[in-house]
Amino acid sequence: MTERTIDVDYVARVEGEGACHVTIRDGAVDDVQLRIFEPPRFFEALLRGRRYDEAPDITARICGICPVAYQMSACHAVERSLGLTLDGPLRDLRRLLYCGEWIESHALHVYLLHLPDFLGYPDAMALAKERPAAVRRGLELKKAGNAILRTLGGREIHPINVRVGGFYRVPTLEEAATLRPVVEGALALAEETFLFASTLDFPKIEFDYEFVALTHPDEYPMNEGTVTSSTGLQLPAERFEEAFEEVQVPYSNALQVVRKGRGSYLTGPLARYALNRERLTPRARALATEAGLPDVVRNPYQAIVVRSLEMVFACEEALRILDDYRPPEVPYQTPPHPPAEGSWAAITEAPRGMLFHRYRLDAHGTIQEARIVAPTTQNQKRIEDDLRTVVARSLDQDDRHLADACEKAIRNHDPCISCATHFLDLTVDRGER
Amino acid sequence: MPRKGRPKVAVWKFTSCDGCQLSMLDCEDELLAIADAVEIANFREATSAVVEGPYDLSLVEGSVTTLSDARRIQEVRAQSRLLVTIGACATAGGIQALRNFANIEEFRQAVYARPEHISTLSTSTPIQDHVPVDFELRGCPINKDQLLEVLSAFLDGRSSNVPTESVCAECKRRGNVCVMVARGAPCLGPVTQAGCGALCPAYHRGCYGCFGPQESPNTASLIRRLEALGMDGPARLRVFRTFNASNPVFRAASEAPAGGNP
Numbered sequence: 001m002t003e004r005t006i007d008v009d010y011v012a013r014v015e016g017e018g019a020c021h022v023t024i025r026d027g028a029v030d031d032v033q034l035r036i037f038e039p040p041r042f043f044e045a046l047l048r049g050r051r052y053d054e055a056p057d058i059t060a061r062i063c064g065i066c067p068v069a070y071q072m073s074a075c076h077a078v079e080r081s082l083g084l085t086l087d088g089p090l091r092d093l094r095r096l097l098y099c100g101e102w103i104e105s106h107a108l109h110v111y112l113l114h115l116p117d118f119l120g121y122p123d124a125m126a127l128a129k130e131r132p133a134a135v136r137r138g139l140e141l142k143k144a145g146n147a148i149l150r151t152l153g154g155r156e157i158h159p160i161n162v163r164v165g166g167f168y169r170v171p172t173l174e175e176a177a178t179l180r181p182v183v184e185g186a187l188a189l190a191e192e193t194f195l196f197a198s199t200l201d202f203p204k205i206e207f208d209y210e211f212v213a214l215t216h217p218d219e220y221p222m223n224e225g226t227v228t229s230s231t232g233l234q235l236p237a238e239r240f241e242e243a244f245e246e247v248q249v250p251y252s253n254a255l256q257v258v259r260k261g262r263g264s265y266l267t268g269p270l271a272r273y274a275l276n277r278e279r280l281t282p283r284a285r286a287l288a289t290e291a292g293l294p295d296v297v298r299n300p301y302q303a304i305v306v307r308s309l310e311m312v313f314a315c316e317e318a319l320r321i322l323d324d325y326r327p328p329e330v331p332y333q334t335p336p337h338p339p340a341e342g343s344w345a346a347i348t349e350a351p352r353g354m355l356f357h358r359y360r361l362d363a364h365g366t367i368q369e370a371r372i373v374a375p376t377t378q379n380q381k382r383i384e385d386d387l388r389t390v391v392a393r394s395l396d397q398d399d400r401h402l403a404d405a406c407e408k409a410i411r412n413h414d415p416c417i418s419c420a421t422h423f424l425d426l427t428v429d430r431g432e433r
Numbered sequence: 434m435p436r437k438g439r440p441k442v443a444v445w446k447f448t449s450c451d452g453c454q455l456s457m458l459d460c461e462d463e464l465l466a467i468a469d470a471v472e473i474a475n476f477r478e479a480t481s482a483v484v485e486g487p488y489d490l491s492l493v494e495g496s497v498t499t500l501s502d503a504r505r506i507q508e509v510r511a512q513s514r515l516l517v518t519i520g521a522c523a524t525a526g527g528i529q530a531l532r533n534f535a536n537i538e539e540f541r542q543a544v545y546a547r548p549e550h551i552s553t554l555s556t557s558t559p560i561q562d563h564v565p566v567d568f569e570l571r572g573c574p575i576n577k578d579q580l581l582e583v584l585s586a587f588l589d590g591r592s593s594n595v596p597t598e599s600v601c602a603e604c605k606r607r608g609n610v611c612v613m614v615a616r617g618a619p620c621l622g623p624v625t626q627a628g629c630g631a632l633c634p635a636y637h638r639g640c641y642g643c644f645g646p647q648e649s650p651n652t653a654s655l656i657r658r659l660e661a662l663g664m665d666g667p668a669r670l671r672v673f674r675t676f677n678a679s680n681p682v683f684r685a686a687s688e689a690p691a692g693g694n695p
Contacts, residue, residue, distance in 0.1 A: 041527075061573065123473075136465075158574055168636045
């Protein structure tokens, strides 16, 4: 028996701390482990005893890259306890804020984390020495996303202006007008990015993914929608736990989510695109057709193209919202009643995929129990499945090249390990206070 | 200390959300200039290239929550000429320091089905509890202009100009209307260190203290004001126990009796 192990001790250019361990026995892949050693921060435990309206700011701290996603899922979940549904300009402003985060997060991944893999550089700084225009385009695009976040949220990381019911202050018409040319410029850069990304050289590989994303009858999903799977499942967001479950593995500080009775699945840009292509803007759809992007992308390396396309969409959507914008009379809606006792859940589409929050509140609106399922927790098992195939196809390569191939296969999915670490099963007996 | 070539700068992550190191990548206009001026020797979020120490400057994000964190920070210190902590986790233990007020065994069991696989310390502690720190940048997250100031000062060989006054001072200069006076909004601005640009008041919201206490905070006086605005004991406890909960000043303010004087 021969045994060979491939270890990536620290996956670079991802958010947070993870490693990967592969065992090859007698020429076949025996075991693949995506190990998350990011220390747990116990958010679900520390949220207990906090008031319902503290959840958006506290959970934002789970992730410095996608804090808006946490604020949005938390707001939507607790707003259900208040009988509150946002409409009109406040609903649009939340969508605009999310566009900012999608642009910022996708630009970061496409240019600073992912692109160096395709062009053979250790990082974007080295890439910038030889292809400064490309990196500058990425930074400019990222800056535009951040401009939206700053105008609406006050700052890029952990915005301070989001509250249950809406915002503390809404942008003036002048502020919205100042943003418009920035986003217009970003749209042109996003289109260039998409066309550029489409021409990259992709390893020829496809997976039979089960895609899971929100879908909405009228729009590309962000804050609302029905959980939908490419295998036909349709489920209201608050019933997510009926079809999906978390399992703990001994080698990782993060749980893995599987579709009950089926196994791994994929959430994120590839899933959103596969299930919502028809609800992209006409221009984004036309670009996709022009570049020959299939209606369903099953090659994970091409996620960089789909992320770029979503940036085109997010820029166009942001422009539409800015053009229609009339400041609402009040910056937030007042709930019809105080928080109702019960369990309240919501899902929104973070840049990396579905983000589930559930809070059990008592009659005073105090959080008794919290459960958060991040996109990376959901994709972790699927990433291991990808790795298994990638390694099996490259067994003739030396260890260094194989480790490199593993890191790249992980980065395809833009894992956010900081997010993945704290969201674990609460079905265990915890000895209620 | 005489140096050859560009100074080597390393970025280290401990227990954190990655937001403070992302602030560096959020310097879109300056990032490439920074990469020219310094050798980015270790920055795993941004690059797979690693240059061995020693380092001229280490930026440290995150708090210490595991035995491995506690060992690693000693190694980082030993390899670093200057060590600057960035953000509320590194300077005060962060939001995860709420465990310092609770039973960690219960926390672990609340979150993990098989808690025996999870190794963690019972506390989240700031970096300066473990090694000497040359300078600290506050904030949850840090302000990227302050980060640029620290980097520029380092390159110029001068000390950095980072104010330790209150958010109130910044708020007045910005020309904000006081949210506590005009809106009756509870605001930690009087006792919180400047650096954010008085952001929350500019958005009609009370400051929530994410930069931690200013250099001479009068928390007793603020507590009486918060009480006059109708804030009860449990609410005050929550207000002081967020991202800098374990900072001694905010910790004392969260536990002080009515009237504010311990």
